[in-house]
Amino acid sequence: MSLATGDEKESKPSTSSLPCHCFELSEILIATKNFDESLVIGKGGFGKVYKADMVIGSSVVTAAIKRLDSMSQQGATEFWTEAEMLSKFRQCNIVSLIGYCNHESEMILVYEYISNGTLDDHLHKLNTSLSWIQRLNICIGAGRGLHYLHTGTGMHSGIIHRDVKSSNILLDENWGAKISDFGLSKVCPTNQPSTHVNTHIKGTYGYIDPNYFQTGMLTRKSDVYAFGVVLLEVLCRTRVLDGRLYGEDRNLATWAQDSIKEGKSKHIIDFHIRGEISLKCLKEFVKIVEMCLHNLPKHRITMAEAVVSLERVLLLQEKFNKELQSAGITLFDRMVNLLPFSFNKENSVQDDSKLSSDSKDNTKSPEMKGDPAHFQSPSPSVTVFEFADLEKATRNFSPDLLLGEGGFGEVFLGWVEQNTLAPSKQGAGIAIAVKRLNKKSLDGHREWLTEVNLLGQLAHPNIIRLLGFCMDDDERLLVYEYMPNKSLDRFLFSDTAEGLSWGTRLLIMIGVVRGVTYLHSANLIFRGLKCFNILLDEDFNAKLGDFGLVKCGSVSGESHVSTRVMGTCGYAAPEYISTGHLTIKNDIYGLGVVLLESATGRKVIDFSRPDEDRSLVEWATKIQSKRRNVKKIMDPCLGYNYPLQGASKYVALAFRCLADKPKDRPSSEEVLQSLEHIYANYK
Structure with missing residues (x-):
């Protein structure tokens, strides 16, 4: 949700001051086929955006054409601000303005086309599989773009973007980040770090610097605050505003900061990347977030400092990955930190919290904080079995104890002691079902990981109980409670x-x-x-x-x-x-x-x-x-x-x-x- 209070009237710049191409309306109409709806690739507060091929001299350029909606609350001020500013920017992390069209009531901006859409799309709408390394590179690219705006535009004055958010970060075909949408941007002196601009409040809820909101004083540190929120979005993969998750009186920044203060930073990580992040990298990344979100602007880091710090985190993560590869550590070792029991890995993100127990009502769904990685479930501890013990419990996987067979492999009946889960004689102790991965199964290891991760955290009377697992060389086994009536x-x-x-x-x-x-x-x-x-x-x-x-x-x-x-x-x-x-x-x-x-x-x-x-x-x-x-x-x-x-x-x-x-x-x-x-x- 965008926020704007008050009116800001700014004079229209001279079109001669804009070095970019000035298109005739007829050229726009031809390229967009009279604004054919089938060419629409997006819509925002300004209006619709069309993908079209524009002819410029002897060249044909694929462009994103943003047309001002006559009903839009954004208007001429934002149009001319963006046209004037973008025409002067030349940096790989800033979206390029190809040209504009101003014809009677039509106000149109023509940008380079960025093929992968917005960061917001991939985090919250498309559920794109973005690795931790990819996310760090996106953050670094966006940070470099903001640093350029603040200090490196080649102008006597820097630029405060004023609307930094994931939907204004575009991603090219190589997942490179580009800052876009400069309609709310303001000019500020570059030689005075603490200089502020008195202005009416504008921006987007959840990203707005609280200090700016309270005082109306806009500084470059307001962009730094919003960038810190984007960093959290990338880490947590949760939306900035979600009343069901944070409560109606909180947003992502306040919720995450509370979790960090309580020592629960590991709990807020996106489930899909939780096994990829080294503990050291997580700590450094969280420090950057905290320094971006500091209540007092003067104590926040600059964008230059944020970029350097993020680059250091990237180097640490790449070094960590190389060490894993050189040590021959498998994907399991990265994901094992998702398990709800202690496992001796010193340099990966582990959940050091104890699972809560609720003996009164074990039918309650796990408490979610944006993703299943944040369960606080009442599930029992999961045991790490030795392969030799499971061999003994199943009489060396005897064919006469075979319960069933599927794509994963075979399931055998076994017996273990009730209290210790040590192997016992047939018919003594408690019965278990041992599922043994078929080594020829193409998807077996990945599915085995999924089961170990999820079932170790789920607890419900109508969900099978995972007692433990075994990983021994190329052997992968799962141990469940035994269901005497088998399957429906x-x-x-x-x-x-x-x-x-x-x-x-x-x-x-x-x-x-x-x-x-x-x-x-x-x-x-x-x-x-x-x-x-x-x-x-x-x-x-x-x-x-x-x-x-x-x-x-x-x-x-x-x-x-x-x-x-x-x-x-x-x-x-x-x-x-x-x-x-x-x-x-x-x-x-x-x-x-x-x-x-x-x-x-x-x-x-x-x-x-x-x-x-x-x-x-x-x-x-x-x-x-x-x-x-x-x-x-x-x-x-x-x-x-x-x-x-x-x-x-x-x-x-x-x-x-x-x-x-x-x-x-x-x-x-x-x-x-x-x-x-x-x-x-x-x-």
Whole structure:
């Protein structure tokens, strides 16, 4: 949200003073095809931005054309400020102005086209995978651009940008940063560091220097403050304003500063880069942030100092990475610091906080601070097992103890002592399930890491409990609590298995949806919903298993994670398959498939059936479209031992989950409420 108080009237500069190209309106109209909406690449307070090819002499240049909206609160002042200033700037970290057009009511600026959009886009909208090294380089580039404005423009006066934010940092094809949008910029003397400009307050909430807001005195240190906020955005990957996360009376800067003061700086790091940052680099980076955000402007560092400090952090990180490579340390060693137990790594970011325990209510979702890396979950400690002990516990992975097999590898039954988890004799102590990675699995190691990281922090009655893991040379194993009734598919699809009653099926699905709701409340997308991953304990309570495909996402149905499509045929939502865009509504689609499977007793894809009936969803959709009795869909094994009205509502709920448009699918909370209502009426 932008902020502007008061009016600032500035005289229009002479067009002869602008060295950039002056375009005729007709040239703009030809290039943009009369401002064709299909060419719009962005929109802001000034107006729309179009991508078009401009002819300049004998050259054709791809440009970004910003057209002033006649209804915009920004206007002539910002237009001429930007045109005059940008025409004089020549620096690789400042966006270049190609030209302008001023024709009657039309005010248009023509910039060089920057192909990768804004930093804001990649942090908060596109969920782009940006490494820590990439982020540091972006920060350094942006810092150099601001330093140039403050002191190196070649003018007698420097420039205060006054609207530094991630959406005004553009990224080129090589992820180089360029400062843009100079409509609010002000000129200030370069030879007087403490000089301020008395001006009406303008800027963007969350980035505005509190001292400037309170006093109206604008200095270069106001830009430094905003740059410090951008540094936090890059580190935390959370938006500057988020009432749900920080509370209505705080923003990213105040929330992060409080966390740093409490010694919880490791908790605010973006989950995706948490395993990449060395402890020393984190400490140095946090110091830079603190010096940028100091309450008193005179105690803040200059942009030159910020850039030098960031360059030092980059060198430290590169040195750290080289040391890891030379020592032969794997990706696991970088990510192991995400685990909730102590591991002897001296120079990587580790979570030294103790996981909280809440014995009263272990169904609560983890407390999130912008990402699942910040769980304060009530999960138990995770044990590091020796390979020899797991061999002994499973009788050297005896074939007669094989519980199942999947893409990851084989799962074996084993026994350990209840208190020590040391290997015990068969039938003594407690049973465990040991999943052993197939060494030929292409995705196994990555999925193993995901499970170790996430399941070590999750604690919920409907989530499988991870007891520990083992990493020994090329061996990767996971140790879970044993689920004696194995998985749901065993009871739905096996000819020899005893069928499940209607009431039991309802309770199983209620447990499944409770687990999914817990994950979604933590901004986690399960991506593995299928009957094979629904495990059942001795009382047929359902627990979600197999977290190798889990992705961090957003609870918003509009945002997505761009990712390689992974999942199981038949369960993956159609929009995910076609676009690779992953949202929590993909899980809801998978939930709809499982609801249908549990109601019909049919597999999602059954190659033993005729071609036209192989797909469960298509088969059931045809029956529903002909308005046939729900009995045509229900599992014959139930023998009509179910309430017709309840079954009808159950099937209708499944089809709501299977809606073509993600926005038309219910949330997991809605599904849970509907199932609980159906079960309450059944009892």
